[in-house]
Amino acid sequence: MATRHTREWERAVAAFLASPVDDEAREHGRAVVADVLAAAVAGSAAPGVAGVASDGAFADGAASILGTDRRVAPPQAAMTNAAAAIAQEVEEGHNTGGHVGAGIVAGGLAAAEANDVDGEAFVDACTRAYEVCVRLERAIFAMKDRMNDAIPWLVRNPHSTWTTVGPAVTSALCLDATAEELSEAFRIAANLAVVSMHDPYAEGAPARNFTAGFSAQAGVTAALTALAGLEGSRAAIEEVYDPFEELLPDGFAAQFETLGEEWAIAEHYVKPYPSCRYTHPPLDALREAVDGRTAEGRPVDPSAVESITVRTFANATDMSHAEPETMTAGKFSAPYVLATYLCRGRVDLDGFTAEALADETVRSVAARVDLREDDAYEAAFPESWGASVTVELRDGTALTGSRDYPRGEYRDPMPDAEYRERNRALLAHGLAGGRRDAVRIDEALDALDAVAERPVRETVAALRP
Template identity: 35%
Template sequence: MTARAPSLTEALAVQLLRPVDTAARQRAAALVADWLGCALGALRSPLAGQLTALVATLPGGEATALGAGRRDPASALLINAALGNVLEMDDVHRGAILHAGPVVIPVALAAAESADATPQQFLDAVVRGYEATIRIGRALGRGHYRYWHPTSTAGAFGATTAASSILGLDANALADALGTAGSRTGGLWQMRHEPVPTKSIHNAEAARSGLLAAQLAAAGLRGPRRILEGEQGLFAATAPDAQPEMVLADAPDWLIHTTSLKPWPACRHAHPAIDAMRDALRQAGGLPVEAFVSIHVSTYAEALRFCDRPEPTTELEAKFSLQHAVAAIACLGRPELAHYLSATIQDPAVRAMRERVTVSEDEAASARFPDHYGATVTVALADGRRLHASRVDAWGDPECPMPEAAIASKALALAEWGGVSKPVATRLFDAVRELPTALSLQPLQAALAGLDA
């Protein structure tokens, strides 16, 4: 009798449980700091207040809920996994077109705290969670991205991988967990067209369902093994141009190293235009607002689909507006979080500058997407000069990495933006930096407790 070939999730589970090396743990620690900065920066958001009020009515527990003390893991994830993307500065993987960190890291942290895991086990869980998220995200294809939120879809697989790693599940049980997590996943992009925070709730639900799937597998519950490639599986249902071979494709290293970081407080699709705009303006030095006649942005089609928004009226809309991104730079210089708040959105000079911005598709950039996010900016000046700059990749991509000092500076600035004092934030990020060699999670937990002091 011929043996049944392993399913995609069965083969993936074996890959995911290989040993994690020191370099991958160090990268994971850097991404933990980045996620933590993004989440803490969101503590001043209305969503944080709403979720904290809800969680305050629920039982306490062993997991840290940012700004809400110690809670049970599911309650902690409702806050921690929702806040990481609120500021639109969370990490991104270009090929998978998703953000692994906001889903994977909170699950790894909650599971690690609950199981009294070591710092190295925590970081290994992060690395493995990113791996599962990215591999399945890449395989979903652009057809899935047209209507579905890949961070939520693929993030559930990453979340259950991270939790399974902490729980010490073997490959057989991990395959069950992946099947269960994949059975109830996804999230529709309709929320992008309405002024709602549902995108963040997608992340929280992916994290919570992933943790539950791992717990169920640990209790012995089976999960569908062909949840990806089966006749009524995820690819058949939601991914018309799925690339199943990408789930197990060879890679020289852990895919966490291929993740990009976001230095600017806007949708990643706007970042190439932001960088190109800054490059163009460096050619002329400081320019007064009246020097600008027109600004043209040429970029890939998906950036236009998400960020062609000439008249934003809210903070969220501004972060998804190419026109606002480059107009704010022309008027105010280096992008800052405050440039996306209502006062700047409604500023007469910025509004007038947005009217001078036009956008179009660059077919060459579209052909390179999603492996590269590119843009070209052309600025026409009143004195007749034309400034021109192009980007194939954005700052923070593996080809243009942010140095460690820049990552640390971003995290600290975001934490302070969220209302965390500099001494408390510094202690917290010092504890994160020491995770690869730390003997216990206690210093990190003590620093997290300082958020509630």
């Protein structure tokens, strides 16, 4: 087959995917890969994911399901690992692009392990795919907003409306695709979207996380079919993507002119807390309001709280359900997350167990949280994700705090030691059922740090029981 690009932006994508990755971008790529892998190991123990990982009727293959001793076909490993990567709501993301890395890393990992790819090649493939996907996502988010005005359920779950392209591109690169095969893999995936008709984050059904898994599976399959000679639709590149030109203020094609010059991956964020990032600005504002601010220098007594008023951007106010019944629902409840911090002094994986969700003290405080849309925070979104919090105490005291953006992003990164401890907890959570001790967890941490320097199979071996 001969490569024929129908649009200049498609030609720019192809040229970029064949170009080198500079050292600074590679380091950001390494950080993204390590973050997603840590999240996937923790998510391998999550409800729903663990059952599929252990009991799914998958054929044996050359790709690992993280956190288990199973090796299955790459598309099935990609599906399960991508679902695991988002299950704990602790994976990385990008302010203007959503959760970019989960499908890219989970899908690419399956192909890279099967093809015995070295770490640097894998990280570079993920980095290139990340850049392309951030640019695609900006347009797809704009499309999603317009389409949902007409059909409210359409393109509901943003984890899965773009992420066929990322794992397809990463997998094709890791499978040594020719330029023609890579272009066809891109075209095939660019005309696919795994669309959930509803995103049950408030219900918290475990199947919710598999929408992202199915998307990664489709992406890996797109790469495999392209390598088998399947051609993608050139007409789709025109008919589907040309309308995007009108959706973005600076146009669509212009997004790709900066590939290799402006690295979007440098602005990725990491999560200090295992909950939806829309809950993080209110939580950080709450921490500013209450940490060490009482006369005695102690945390606020939950029974002394009359009300908690949150002002933030519109999307964050969707997280207002105050009585979550499942792990996932709790992670998408700002009232529950804020109440958990006031009652427990922390928000970690243990805060979303069935026992924690049933805590009457936490539920009582959550019922006193009121989320309100604020025009200033909405105008600044998505470049800045801000919130302010006012805690009214029963004695009339008002404690206030505010944040222009949450902790963990490039403008306020997590300290290295704190981030390493977060990853240690994630790895220990996912590997707790295996033959692991503190030394072995340290070995897994070291494998994440050195993911760009070791063969992928060595890294994966360190993330198995």
